[in-house]
Amino acid sequence: MSSSIGTECTDLKQKYDTCFNKWYSEKFLKGDTTPECEDLFKDYKACVMVALKEKQIDTLLADARKESPFPPPSSSSNSEA
Amino acid sequence: MKLFKSVHTYDYPWSLVSAANWQKYxxxxxxxxxxxxxxxxxVEPDTGVLITERLITVKQNVPTIILKLMGTGYTQYVREISRIDPKSKTLTMDSINLTLSSYMSVAESIEYTEHxxxxxxxxxxxxxAISAGTKLARWASLVEDFSAKRFQQNADIGREGFNQVLQRFVVRAEASAANQASAASS
Incomplete structure (x- = not known):
């Protein structure tokens, strides 16, 4: 399994990835889109956000999102507007 | 600007390829x-499409002459946005480098669909699409040629690597199916 940009986040990432990969094959591809790994993702993401800040990638990402937001608006989910 | 395109057929069904894609590295x-x-x-509630934003950290081997021109180490950060529609069996990934874009930008678009x-x-x-940035404008064609070649090499290597990932993935999936079957029958 691949590493995280923050070495201290790799454990959390791998726990999340394991959960996600199982969900993807066993649920998502079979039509069940209810998320299952959100708590693991929250912990992993919190760790990554710190690493991104340290490496000053957070500002680069913020700039990129201005130009090309996430989630992308191209899909039909632009009903918030 | 240099444009690059490559088409390939994998001898595995889309569902397996799309799952293995998450475990490519x-x-x-x-x-x-x-x-x-x-x-x-x-997951987009109205379409059932899974969308993911990823950050990919790349450490590329680059000739020293280019590192000297750039006066920098060569860690690249790439942002990727993917969409997976399980109904139409389509996976698309769009990526662009976040760093060093004043030297060069590489906008890549990948699609996996059922044959x-x-x-x-x-x-x-x-x-x-590979474009030299403002800082390398004088050497644009040199840099773009070099990068297009490197991109081609990485694409070939990437395909080979992914084929191995797919093979391993199939072996693991068969082993786990066999385990489940034997557990069910015992």
Whole structure:
């Protein structure tokens, strides 16, 4: 399994990835889109956000999102507007 | 600007390829990919499409002459947005480098779809636009040529690496199916 940009986040990432990969094959591809790994993702993401800040990638990402937001608006989910 | 396009057919069904795609790294052929992080991910409620934003950290081997020109180490950060529609069996990934874009930008677009006439296979299309940035404008064609060649090499290596990932994935899936079957029968 691949590493995280923050070495201290790799454990959390791998726990999340394991959960996600199982969900993807066993649920998502079979039509069940209810998320299952959100708590693991929250912990992993919190760790990554710190690493991104340290490496000053957070500002680069913020700039990129201005130009090309996430989630992308191209899909039909632009009903918030 | 240089444009690059490559098309390939994988002899595995789309569902397997799309699952293995999440586990593509690390593989021994792509040691330049140092880290892969999921930044955000959600299922669009109205379409059922899974969208994911990832950050890919790349440490590329680059000739010293180019490192000297740039006066920098060569860690690249790439942002990737993917969409997976399980109904139409389509996976698309768009990526662009976040760093060093004043030297060069590489916008890549990848698509995996079920093969139109052979459902057990998957069609892969990779496209990229490579442009030298303002800081290398004087050497644009030199840099773009070099980068296009490197991109081609990485694409070939990446395909080979992914084939191995797929083979391992199939072996693991069969082993786990066999385990489940024997557990069920015992």
């Amino acid at each position: 690390p593989n021994e052929h792509c040691s330049h990919v140092y880290a892969v992080d999921v930044l955000d991910r959600r 139109p006439s052979e459902p057990g296979k998957t069609q892969f299309t990779q496209q990229a």
